[in-house]
Amino acid sequence: MHIYDKEFTQTELPMTKQEIRAISIAKLMLKPNSILIDVGAGTGTIGIEAATYMPQGKVYAIEKEEKGLDTIKQNAEKFNLDNFELIHGKAPDAIPNIAYDRMFIGGSTGGLEEIINHFLTYAKDEAILVINCITLETQSKSLEILKEKGFKDIEVITVTVGRAKRVGPYTMMFGENPICIIKVIKRNK
Numbered sequence: 001m002h003i004y005d006k007e008f009t010q011t012e013l014p015m016t017k018q019e020i021r022a023i024s025i026a027k028l029m030l031k032p033n034s035i036l037i038d039v040g041a042g043t044g045t046i047g048i049e050a051a052t053y054m055p056q057g058k059v060y061a062i063e064k065e066e067k068g069l070d071t072i073k074q075n076a077e078k079f080n081l082d083n084f085e086l087i088h089g090k091a092p093d094a095i096p097n098i099a100y101d102r103m104f105i106g107g108s109t110g111g112l113e114e115i116i117n118h119f120l121t122y123a124k125d126e127a128i129l130v131i132n133c134i135t136l137e138t139q140s141k142s143l144e145i146l147k148e149k150g151f152k153d154i155e156v157i158t159v160t161v162g163r164a165k166r167v168g169p170y171t172m173m174f175g176e177n178p179i180c181i182i183k184v185i186k187r188n189k
Contacts, residue, residue: 003049009074013067015043016106016132019161020179025050027130027155027183028102033057035100039091039115040064040107044072047104051084058083060100064090064109092118099124105131112138113145120149125188133180142182155183 005018016024024046030036033056038047041061051059061084063072069088076084087094092114101124108115119129133139139156146154158180162173 003045003052003079007078008043008045008048009071009078010043011067011071013043013065013071016045017161017176020132020159020181021046021049023157023159024104024130024132024181025053027181028104028128030054030102031057034102035098036060036102036104037095037100038062039095039103039105040109041072041086042068042106044068044075044086046106048072048075048079048081048084050102050104051081052079054083056083058085060096061086062089062091062094064088064094091115095122097122101127103127103129105129108138112141116145116149120186123186125186127186129184129186131182133182134177139180139182146182146184151184152187153185157181 030050030053032054034054035057036050036059038059038061041047041063044061047059047061063069072086091111095118099122103119105115131142133142158178160178161176164171165174
């Protein structure tokens, strides 16, 4: 179920906007029974919307920031999800050591390589990893690590969204921050 931004409780924390969520979730290619690890959950929007597409699946949302926890809880309660679990902690240590088939990285706080190692260790064959990068440094580091780890067919797209706003009698387009979305699939070598 597509969820509009206005339906989420918002705080001072940045939120993945609905157009970027739609593309990121599409890249995850969720199944009704997928197990998704949402690393750096922020306000919870990716994991919460993803949970609505996976009625027999489960989302484990990992967030280290105290201030984000209440917002995520409020948003999860608003959508009455019983397949969404919030875990307070820093990845990769807070990620459950279980088999899963999807991982989304929205924030890594410098632990990107260790998080990708967790994916390589615990994710099932043919599991999908999607990384959203706001900074060029994160994009560069992600690509470097993924290549070092032997991933083939690394898909990279950049998305820029413009929103119309009224300026007096006119309508002008204002751009949101461009987002780089990276997708890889774990293949049995």
